[in-house]
Amino acid sequence: xxxxxxxxxxxxxxxxxxxxxxxxxxxxxxxxxxxxxxxxxxxxxxxxxxxxxxxxxxxxxxxxxxxxxxxxxxxxxxxxxxxxxxxxxxxxxxxxxxxxxxxxxxxxxxxxxxxxxxxxxxxxxxxxxxxxxxxxxxxxxxxxxxxxxxxxxxxxxxxxxxxxxxxxxxxxxxxxxxxxxxxxxxxxxxxxxxxxxxxxxxxxxxxxxxxxxxxxxxxxxxxxxxxxxxxxxxxxxxxxxxxxxxxxxxxxxxxxxxxxxxxxxxxxxxxxxxxxxxxxxxxxxxxxxxxxxxxxxxxxxxxxxxxxxxxxxxxxxxxxxxxxxxxxxxxxxxxxxxxxxxxxxxxxxxxxxxxxxxxxxxxxxxxxxxxxxxxxxxxxxxxxxxxxxxxxxxxxxxxxxxxxxxxxxxxxxxxxxxxxxxxxxxxxxxxxxxxxxxxxxxxxxxxxxxxxxxxxxxxxxxxxxxxxxxxxxxxxxxxxxx
Numbered sequence: 001x002x003x004x005x006x007x008x009x010x011x012x013x014x015x016x017x018x019x020x021x022x023x024x025x026x027x028x029x030x031x032x033x034x035x036x037x038x039x040x041x042x043x044x045x046x047x048x049x050x051x052x053x054x055x056x057x058x059x060x061x062x063x064x065x066x067x068x069x070x071x072x073x074x075x076x077x078x079x080x081x082x083x084x085x086x087x088x089x090x091x092x093x094x095x096x097x098x099x100x101x102x103x104x105x106x107x108x109x110x111x112x113x114x115x116x117x118x119x120x121x122x123x124x125x126x127x128x129x130x131x132x133x134x135x136x137x138x139x140x141x142x143x144x145x146x147x148x149x150x151x152x153x154x155x156x157x158x159x160x161x162x163x164x165x166x167x168x169x170x171x172x173x174x175x176x177x178x179x180x181x182x183x184x185x186x187x188x189x190x191x192x193x194x195x196x197x198x199x200x201x202x203x204x205x206x207x208x209x210x211x212x213x214x215x216x217x218x219x220x221x222x223x224x225x226x227x228x229x230x231x232x233x234x235x236x237x238x239x240x241x242x243x244x245x246x247x248x249x250x251x252x253x254x255x256x257x258x259x260x261x262x263x264x265x266x267x268x269x270x271x272x273x274x275x276x277x278x279x280x281x282x283x284x285x286x287x288x289x290x291x292x293x294x295x296x297x298x299x300x301x302x303x304x305x306x307x308x309x310x311x312x313x314x315x316x317x318x319x320x321x322x323x324x325x326x327x328x329x330x331x332x333x334x335x336x337x338x339x340x341x342x343x344x345x346x347x348x349x350x351x352x353x354x355x356x357x358x359x360x361x362x363x364x365x366x367x368x369x370x371x372x373x374x375x376x377x378x379x380x381x382x383x384x385x386x387x388x389x390x391x392x393x394x395x396x397x398x399x400x401x402x403x404x405x406x407x408x409x410x411x412x413x414x415x416x417x418x419x420x421x422x423x424x425x426x427x428x429x430x431x432x433x434x435x436x437x438x439x440x441x442x443x444x445x446x447x448x449x450x451x452x453x454x455x456x457x458x459x460x461x462x463x464x465x466x467x468x469x470x471x472x473x474x475x476x477x478x479x480x481x482x
Contacts, residue, residue, distance in 0.1 A: 057121045060140030064149040068121050076118035083214065084111035090219045092206060096165040096197045096226040103161055110153035110210060120147050151210040158203065162226070166197040173233040176240035185276040185380055190248065190397065191240070194231035202226040237397075243278070244377025249403075250333025250396040254325045255352040256318070257390045263303035263318035264390070270294070270322040271383040271392060278380055279373040284338055285330075285381070287323050287362050287369040294319055294364050320361050321392060323369045324350055326381070327360035329394040330371040333379075334403035334452040334460065338370035342466035346441040353391075357410040357446030357466045375401055402455040408448050416443035421473040429478030436475050443470030 053059075057076065059069040068076050088106030105111055124145060125137040139145060173194035179187035205224045213220055238246040256267055270291050279285045294300055303317025320343065327340060343350075343361045350359040360369045373379050379398040385391070418440035429435060445467050452460035 058125050058137055058140055060142070060144045061121050061124050062144055062146040063117055063121055065146060071121075073118045073122045076121050077114045080112035080114035080117055083217075084114065087111060087213060087217070087219060090213055091221045092209070093221070093223045094162060094165065094202060094226055095223060096162070097169045097228065099165045099168050101161045101165055103158070105213070108153045108157055108206075110206070111151065112214060113150040113152040116150045116152070117147070120150070149211065149214065151207070151214065153206060153210070155203065158206070159199070162197070162199055162202065165226070166199060169195060169197050169228060171195045171231075173231045175233045175235040176237040178237070178240035178245070180241065180243075180278075183278065185278060188276065188380060188382060188397075191233040191235060191237045193233065195228050196231055198227045198229040201229075243380075244399045245380045245397045246377075246399050247397065248395055249375075249379070249398045249400055250329050250331075250335070250405075252325045252328030252330070252332060252394045253353065254321060254328065254350060254392050255390060256321050256349050256392065257352060259318065259321075259349070259390065260303060262301040263321075265301050266303055266318040267321050267392060268385060269299055270319045271325075271385060271394075274322065274326070274381060274394075275383040276380070278378050280378055281373055281376055284370050284372045287326065288364045290381075291319065291322070291364065320347075320359070321349060322383075323362040324359040325392045325394045327369055327371075328358055329381075329396050331358070331407065331450060332405055333396045333398075334405045334454075335379075335396075336372045336374055336460060337462065337464075338372055339368055340464070341367050341369075342464075342468070344469055345471035346444065346468045348439065348441075355410040355446075356412065356444070356468070357448055357464065359466070373398075375399065403459065404453045405450065407450045410446050410448040412444050412446050414443075414445040416470045418442050418470050419472040421475060423475045423477050425479045426476040427478075427480045429476060430480055431478055433478035434475050435478075436473065438472060438474035440473040441468070441471040444468050 053070070056070050056072050057068045061068060063076070068079075071079075084105070088104060088111070090105045091102050092105070092108065092110070093100055093102045124140060124147075125133045127133055136145065171194045174189065174192040176191035177187050177189040179185065202224055209222050209224065213222065236246075238244075256264065259267070273292065274287075274290045277285070277290050292298060296302075300319075301317075327337070330337060340360045341362075342357070343359055346356050347359065350356070361367060362369055375398055377399040379396055382395045382397065384393045384395070386393075421440065422438075426435075445465065447463060447465045449463045450460070451458070
């Protein structure tokens with residue numbers, strides 16, 4: 001039997017070379033020595049270099065392309081201070097809406113940030129990290145280090161001068177109020193955006209303009225427009241209710257200047273009773289139902305009304321001013337008019353602020369004004385009265401659905417002059433006293449048309465024709481005792 005002997009590397013003896021190992025160790029330590037020597041040499045040279053430039057900027061350090069090698073920190077600071085002084089007469093005009101404020105660069109303390117630039121130039125190569133310092137100094141010496149210019153201005157002075165302008169344009173946003181009770185809105189105020197001057201944007205614009213001013217190196221007059229920023233309310237109209245009443249969809253106005261006190265009282269009373277009325281989607285608004293009974297029993301006073309072809313004192317005189325104004329609001333909102341009647345004759349009140357033919361008379365309950373809410377949401381009717389201008393306004397709120405309304409100018413035809421005035425004796429009046437009860441008005445036919453489009457397509461097209469009789473001025477002449 002043969003015996004197999006397995007030889008491995010462990011069985012092979014290693015050959016030692018003492019000379020080779022000695023040479024390798026010598027080279028290693030020699031290299032270490034060279035490195036250490038170079039390090040100490042460079043460190044010594046850098047220390048000498050630092051001593052030479054102890055209190056001045058190192059070579060190769062530039063600011064905005066200008067070399068400050070060998071210059072002191074004070075020199076750098078004074079250099080940029082002199083630049084600021086040269087351009088100190090430059091002005092910045094800040095425009096907010098139509099208001100302006102002009103400040104010189106000197107007043108704003110605007111220009112180069114001389115202290116910061118001087119500190120930055122001196123800090124190159126002077127950190128606590130010696131290796132970083134050596135690297136930066138060599139980099140500056142060989143290739144140069146260019147520091148960008150830094151600019152500053154006094155923000156407190158800017159704010160102090162812009163605040164008065166900001167106050168003139170400031171409008172606080174209005175939160176919506178919507179209180180619903182017993183099928184009527186008892187308190188309503190739509191939300192409204194506010195506005196304020198965007199001072200932050202103006203500050204950024206000034207920051208952007210400063211480099212341009214300093215680079216041009218001559219006195220300039222620069223204008224900065226301060227934009228207006230929209231302020232949104234915390235509670236919008238849509239968020240204040242769940243009936244879809246979000247925005248204004250139509251308004252109507254009329255003047256009642258020259259009205260007697262009782263007529264003004266009745267206008268206020270009737271409009272207040274309609275104020276806050278809600279009309280559900282698909283429902284029809286009825287003036288008669290909304291205003292209720294019109295008589296002395298419900299609080300109305302006597303004022304002149306048209307009755308049986310004459311103008312006489314009667315309960316609720318002036319209520320037609322209210323129906324006329326609502327009619328105009330419904331027209332402008334683009335709502336379908338279900339029922340409307342013109343007056344028997346042209347009434348001067350309804351032509352104080354516009355052409356004839358856009359009026360609506362009521363005689364509760366037989367003669368009514370009606371219009372339909374054909375939108376997909378509730379509508380709200382609100383009234384306001386300007387007691388100084390004697391102006392009544394009705395506003396209809398809802399959700400806009402793309403309707404656009406256009407109306408033609410009323411055309412007056414078939415005009416008939418008013419009859420001569422009539423003087424009637426009245427023993428109830430003192431002798432010699434004259435009271436006018438009717439006012440002359442020419443007869444005429446007045447017509448106008450309305451076109452309502454929805455999303456650019458025809459939706460409603462209607463024409464309103466009013467036939468006004470000629471009306472005679474009537475004067476009552478007193479024949480009674482004094």
